[in-house]
Amino acid sequence: MAYWLVKSEPDAFSWDEQVANGVEPWTGVRNHQAKKNLTAMKAGDRAFFYHSNVQRAIVGVVEVVREGYPDPTAETDKWVCVDVKAIAPMPTPVTLAQIKAEPTLEDLALVRQSRLSVCPVSAEHWQILCDMGEWQEPA
């Protein structure tokens, strides 16, 4: 299983909406590197749900339930989206400031490439971030 981090501006699409909707298509990616990451996602992969801009924190965890397919919101079929399902919120949201203050996370794609909206997360970094957020696997 691979791990990821997906970003959304809460003004456009928030974690609360993700929870309310359950399964939601992750659309609107118009960047080739982000698309590459979306394409590499497998069903069952986990991703952190990150609020950019106003909150700047990891606020929840989602699971990939449908692998890459053409993004219906794109004018051409060259862009890709996946479906993700809300699993649970982070008990303690992990802020960007905390992430930047943690030396073991300095290579995180989120930090190194702040504009990339879909980033891979290594298993080691995933574990560190789960610890920081006091993540508990739902029963």
Add this chain to the structure above:
DNA sequence: GCCAACGTTGGC
């Protein structure tokens, strides 16, 4: 609101 990073576009 400003600015840095980065992607895209278009002239040459």
Add this chain to the structure above:
DNA sequence: GCCAACGTTGGC
């Protein structure tokens, strides 16, 4: 194919 101009994203 290079590079300047411009637009967008996202942190501060």
